[in-house]
Amino acid sequence: MSKDVLLCMKQVEKSFSGVQVLKKVDFEIKQGEVHALMGENGAGKSTLIKILTGVYPKDGGTFFFNGQEVQINSRQDAKNLGIAVIYQELSLVPTLTVTQNILLGQEDVKAGILNKKSMREKVLALMECYGLSLDPDAVTETLSIAQRQMVEILKALTLDASLIIMDEPTASLSSKEAECLFEIIKTLKEKKVSILYISHRLEEIYRLSDRLTVLRDGENVAVLEKDQINPTEVIRLMIGKELIDDNSHGQMRPFQPEVVLKVENLCRKGAFSNVSFEVHKGEVLGIGGLVGSGRTEILRCIFGADRYDSGTILFNGMPLPSSVLKRIRAGFGLIPEDRRNQGFVPLLNINRNIAITNYDILSKGNMIVNKKDEMAMCRKAIAQLNVKPNNPEINVGNLSGGNQQKVVVGKWMMRNLKVLLIDEPTAGIDVGVKEEIYKLIEDLASKGVVIILVSSDLKELLRVSHRMIVLRHGRIVEELKEGVVFQEDVLKAASGILGGEAVNHE
Amino acid sequence: MNKKIQISKKFQKPLILLIVIVILTALQPNAFPTLSNFKSILLAISIYGVMVCGAIYPILLGGIDLSVGAVAALSGACTVLTIVRFDYSPEGVILGIFLGLCAGILVGAVHGLVVTNFDVPPFLITLASMNIIYGLTQLLTDNMVISCLKPAGFTFIGGGRFLGMPFPIYILLLMAAVSFFILNKTILGRNIYAVGGNPSAAALSGVSTKRITIISYVFSGFTAAVAGIILASMNQQAIAKAAMGYENDVLTAIVVGGASLMGGEGSIQGAMFGALLVGLLNNGLRLMGVPSIYHTVIKGIVIIAAVAFDIYYRNKNSGLVRSKKETSASRKRRREKRKNENH
Numbered sequence: 001m002s003k004d005v006l007l008c009m010k011q012v013e014k015s016f017s018g019v020q021v022l023k024k025v026d027f028e029i030k031q032g033e034v035h036a037l038m039g040e041n042g043a044g045k046s047t048l049i050k051i052l053t054g055v056y057p058k059d060g061g062t063f064f065f066n067g068q069e070v071q072i073n074s075r076q077d078a079k080n081l082g083i084a085v086i087y088q089e090l091s092l093v094p095t096l097t098v099t100q101n102i103l104l105g106q107e108d109v110k111a112g113i114l115n116k117k118s119m120r121e122k123v124l125a126l127m128e129c130y131g132l133s134l135d136p137d138a139v140t141e142t143l144s145i146a147q148r149q150m151v152e153i154l155k156a157l158t159l160d161a162s163l164i165i166m167d168e169p170t171a172s173l174s175s176k177e178a179e180c181l182f183e184i185i186k187t188l189k190e191k192k193v194s195i196l197y198i199s200h201r202l203e204e205i206y207r208l209s210d211r212l213t214v215l216r217d218g219e220n221v222a223v224l225e226k227d228q229i230n231p232t233e234v235i236r237l238m239i240g241k242e243l244i245d246d247n248s249h250g251q252m253r254p255f256q257p258e259v260v261l262k263v264e265n266l267c268r269k270g271a272f273s274n275v276s277f278e279v280h281k282g283e284v285l286g287i288g289g290l291v292g293s294g295r296t297e298i299l300r301c302i303f304g305a306d307r308y309d310s311g312t313i314l315f316n317g318m319p320l321p322s323s324v325l326k327r328i329r330a331g332f333g334l335i336p337e338d339r340r341n342q343g344f345v346p347l348l349n350i351n352r353n354i355a356i357t358n359y360d361i362l363s364k365g366n367m368i369v370n371k372k373d374e375m376a377m378c379r380k381a382i383a384q385l386n387v388k389p390n391n392p393e394i395n396v397g398n399l400s401g402g403n404q405q406k407v408v409v410g411k412w413m414m415r416n417l418k419v420l421l422i423d424e425p426t427a428g429i430d431v432g433v434k435e436e437i438y439k440l441i442e443d444l445a446s447k448g449v450v451i452i453l454v455s456s457d458l459k460e461l462l463r464v465s466h467r468m469i470v471l472r473h474g475r476i477v478e479e480l481k482e483g484v485v486f487q488e489d490v491l492k493a494a495s496g497i498l499g500g501e502a503v504n505h506e
Numbered sequence: 507m508n509k510k511i512q513i514s515k516k517f518q519k520p521l522i523l524l525i526v527i528v529i530l531t532a533l534q535p536n537a538f539p540t541l542s543n544f545k546s547i548l549l550a551i552s553i554y555g556v557m558v559c560g561a562i563y564p565i566l567l568g569g570i571d572l573s574v575g576a577v578a579a580l581s582g583a584c585t586v587l588t589i590v591r592f593d594y595s596p597e598g599v600i601l602g603i604f605l606g607l608c609a610g611i612l613v614g615a616v617h618g619l620v621v622t623n624f625d626v627p628p629f630l631i632t633l634a635s636m637n638i639i640y641g642l643t644q645l646l647t648d649n650m651v652i653s654c655l656k657p658a659g660f661t662f663i664g665g666g667r668f669l670g671m672p673f674p675i676y677i678l679l680l681m682a683a684v685s686f687f688i689l690n691k692t693i694l695g696r697n698i699y700a701v702g703g704n705p706s707a708a709a710l711s712g713v714s715t716k717r718i719t720i721i722s723y724v725f726s727g728f729t730a731a732v733a734g735i736i737l738a739s740m741n742q743q744a745i746a747k748a749a750m751g752y753e754n755d756v757l758t759a760i761v762v763g764g765a766s767l768m769g770g771e772g773s774i775q776g777a778m779f780g781a782l783l784v785g786l787l788n789n790g791l792r793l794m795g796v797p798s799i800y801h802t803v804i805k806g807i808v809i810i811a812a813v814a815f816d817i818y819y820r821n822k823n824s825g826l827v828r829s830k831k832e833t834s835a836s837r838k839r840r841r842e843k844r845k846n847e848n849h
Contacts, residue, residue: 305710325712334710342710345703347770356700356711359693367692411711 005067006031006194007052007083007163012061014047019430021047023218024061029163032192034185036205039215040238040458045198048215049165053085054078084156085165092148092155094141099123101140102154126154130187146177153184157193164188165196170204171292182208200290202231202495214238232488239458239487250462252482255280259317260450261419263302266311271297272474275311279419284441284451286465288458288490294474295454296337299421302452303327303334315419328357331418335408335425337454339401343408346397350387350407351378353396357411381410386436402433409440419450426460438464458487470494519779526783530790537793545672551785552674553578553733553740554755558777559678559685560729561756563722566689567702568769569621569628571726575752576639577613578734579745581606583643585735586654586744599659607731613639614727618720636753643746652744664740674736681729686774688725698722703770751802758805759784762812784808 007029014022022044029035039045050056052063054074063070065081072078092101099116102123108115123136132150140148149169156164166185170178185195185208199205205212212224214237222237258281266275272294279285287295300306302313304324313320321327336342344353355362355374362373378392385406387399396407405425412420422441426434441464445451455461461468462485470478470493478493530538537543557574564571585606592598613635620631654660666673689695700708701715709715733752738744763780765772787808791801 303710323712323714324709325714328712336707336710338706341704342706345700345707345770347703348699352696352700355696356708356713359696363693367694369691369693369696 004031005029006065008064009048009052010062010064012048012051013059014044014051014056015059021218022051025215025218025220027213027220029194029196030211031162031194032189033210034189034195034197034208036197036199036209036212037215038198038205038212038234038238040456043215043238044218045215046167047218049085049167049196049198052078053083053165079159082160082162083165084159084161084163085167086149086152086156086169087167092140092151095139097137097139098134098143098151099136101151102126102158104155106158122158123154126157130154130157130184130191132184144177146173146180149173149181150184153188161193163194163196165198167198168200168291169197170199170201178204200495202234202491205229205234206231231492235488235491239491250465250485252468252480252485253466254482255283255466260315261302261452262312262314262317263298264312264314266298266301266308266313268294268297268301268306268308272471275471275474275476277469277476277479279450279452281450282445282448284445284453284464284466286461286468287452287454287471288461288468289471289494291456293471293494295471296423297474298471299334299423299452299454302419303332303421305334328415329360331416333357333412333415333417333420335405335412335420335422337423337427339405339408339427344396344404347395349393349395350382350399351375351392353407354378354381354411354414358414361415377414381407381414384413385410385440402429405429405433405437409437413440413444417444417449419452420444421452423454424456425453426455426457434460458490461490462487472496519776523779523782523786526786526790530786530793533790534793538790543789543793547785547789548675549672549740550788551781552672552678553737553749554752554759554784555678555778555781556674556681556733556736557730557752557756558759558781559681559774560726561753562685562760562765562772562774562777563698563725564628565760565765565767566698566769566772567719567722568705568767569719569722570632570757570767571614571617571723571730572629572632572753572757573613573617573636573639574726574730574733574756575749576636576643577610577727577730578737578749578752579747580613580639580643580646581610581731581734582738582748583646583652583744583746584609585660586652586738587646589654589657589660590652594654594657594660596657596659599657602660603735606735607728610727610729610731610734611724612727614724614730615720617727618723621723622716622719640746640750647744647746649746653742654738654744655742660739661742662739664736664738665742674740677732677736681732682774682778685729689774694718694721699770701769754802754805754809755781755784755788758809758812761809767813 005028009025009027012022012025012027013020025044025048027048037045037048047056051058052072054072054077057073063072070077070081072081093104096104099120103119108118108122120136127134127136132154134143134147134150134154140151143151153164169181173181182204185197188195197205197209206229209229210226212229212234213220214222214224214234216238224234259278260281261279263278264276267273275294275298277285287298289295297306301308304320304322304327315330321330340346345356351374354377355369358377359369362370362377364370375392381387382390382392387403387406387410396404399407409425420441425437425441429437438460441451441453445466453461453464468480468485468490469476470480470490472494477496478489480489557578561571561574585602588602588605589598592601617628617632617635620626621628662673663677664674668676689698697708697713697718700711700713701718705715734749737748741748759780760772760777761767761780762783763772763776763778765777784805787805788801791804796804
């Protein structure tokens, strides 16, 4: 091991309920380098970070920090070593000032009384040292997100952090603010602070990183030096060459002329703008794009769960009714992204979770629930979707992720569906159930149901979609409607590298 | 194994009641197990039992209604004042009861509207309105006791007997049945559990969470009003302090009955069990001559114990707390380790 290696992880292993997420991963980061960690969703990036910061216990492997073997069993252990994380959701106290937040937990105290002056000076000195300018007395909630991020970084620096992990730090920043962050990263690098940088935005990675580690399916597939990093290569590594032949592309299909859903110039401030598209009878429209590109928001607006500022949505040529309930009655359904918080009621049993959208059918207009019909419907759903265990009385909160999702799908399958909006249907679900869910989507489409599918899993998107649109920063940047589409095409459009090298599809 | 637990859980509540009754009988063999004492227990329960039937709705939604005692006093005052104003005529009784119920419904509607439209925590709004209503009732009654000893149509509600049992017990049974029916047989009931269990999922399934919330607070106000009218009739008077502190017994009954303050869990059967237990507790303490000052202390301890047990049990099931089996296993491991070290 060379001398300037700050952190070295060897043969790290981790499984969740029998599924191996990290398979003997080696990873190292040098002093004062910006090291990028890349990989598709589910490649094991966040798991690795969580093990490194003591959130999850590891199943196997050893850590070396500054050449010495260390144990990281808690967040405190990581903190003591000088490992700090800047989280996507910032962890500051909004009502405290900048100074108070930066020195939270390490205040200057003399005989039990805060020495505010020295604290303020300490913070000012720190800011000067790293060339940052912030008002130390500003209340944190009045700051912009970029400024809050600066506070987080300063907080990490007071803890003598030698390694700062940044997880998608630019996700909610404007390009100008991101520029500012890059400057900070440069300064940190000069001060010999190492940075582990995680981002889906490829252009940032090329610009910032000195080295890059690519994870795929829980394995470290490559470590690239700065001069080896190029877009095509990275994308290939992330996706995996051996998969290119079978799963990494999808055949787009022609559509029927009948337009069921027409979205025109739809705008929602801060989420998306001027989104227009049509979906035809029996068509599966895939929406690709990075997290935060406005995909989920568009689905929620079509479903009526959120308002939009301008634009029109026409359903069979008619404007849509206003409320969620009325849209459900008109034949709409939504399978939400956040299954646990939005998809089902964990304390209620399968029976009641299936019935929740279908009381209009079950009660036949009267207020009283017909329990026999309810149970019959539930049994039908359980049989159709192969929910396990097949006992209607089991609380959905106690089912496995895949079976929970089947219940969420099931409550819509019992209706006369016209439009099904699907958001990340297979996140955290095992392969077998994935395949069952794809079959269901195909069945529905063949019956003429319009399906809009949002997914970060490119293989899934390409496998199921008949036609695709790709979003970037809330705008449609690409429509892929014919021929064979490859993962590269979608990734490039989504991350904004349309002018990259031509990719050989053969 | 699983089945065994379920069966024992089913009989848990009646078993606890039986044990309490046996203990009280042993402690007070002369005073406790008499028909007249049982009737007086049931009569005492009937007032807050009726409140429980409605107050459980906001709790099932993850909210709370602290104003039930104050609303009861207000409704009682409205009814009595109307009867007095109409010179104790039968029309006055009908109008009085109608206005009393309207007062409760109105307060509930205000609670529901404020909670849904302004996102004020239910705890805060109902705590504030408890004080407001208490003040309003004092104003209405001029802070005096307003007696109302007639007509018989009014005094029968709280003081009458039917088939040898105090009449309020029948009202309690009716209210419990209505509440049970709504919660278990209607779409409204299903939706209440869904909204309480996961408001976002319910909303995305087309449930109008606003409507459900407003209805729940209205029903809570309504049952508090019913209880207030029974109480006024039983005491044959209206007074602002009539039902002060009743919210304690109501909440104790509901929580002891297994409802979760996080919403989504709880039942009328459970809450009625809670009401019975609180009634037995009150009665036992009184019979044993425990000074009333201690009553609140003891009831407070019961509520803390019930909630703590509930949360502990829930965490244990969700794996947040190490289960007994695990700890005993780890203890065993530790013991073995120590043994090895000694060798």
